[in-house]
Amino acid sequence: MDVFLWVVQILLGAAFVLSGIGKFLPLSERMRQQQAYRDDFTDAQIKAIGALEVLGGIGVVLPWATGIAPVLTPLAAAGLGLIMIGAALVHRRRKEAFTVNLVLLAMAVVVVAGRI
Incomplete structure (x- = not known):
């Protein structure tokens, strides 16, 4: 499970x-x-x-990787999830596709749940 979480964290952070x-x-x-x-x-x-987004992307990886204030990793993932909810609402209002936003939101939820 730890390897899976690392993969999700790194992909989420890079994105x-x-x-x-x-x-x-x-x-x-x-x-x-x-x-x-x-x-x-x-x-x-x-x-x-x-x-x-840059700060959240760094925050979803770096604290857990260094062991310095690892509580910041799930908090950063939660913040990125909130950004994706807002983005999905904007795209929905504009009648645009928001599938990518939902995938990134799901990844953020996995990180929050896995790193609490």
Whole structure:
């Protein structure tokens, strides 16, 4: 079970760190069309979400890996789960697919349940 949790944690952390970093980069026209939800938010809000994603992605792996404040790992996973609930609601309101959000939410729930 521990190996499974590590795999989920690393995948979840990598997904959020990469997604968060992507929110700080300028968008090409093609990417802007794929991420039309960004029109609902200000640039500052997008960057804040990106910062939370990067911090959560790091927090879901690093505390447990180092043994320093490992209680932060399930808390970070819970925070990422809340971000995914919000993201799913935004995509649902826009009538867009939100399957990826639900998969990431499920991964976050697995980490929370497994690391408490």
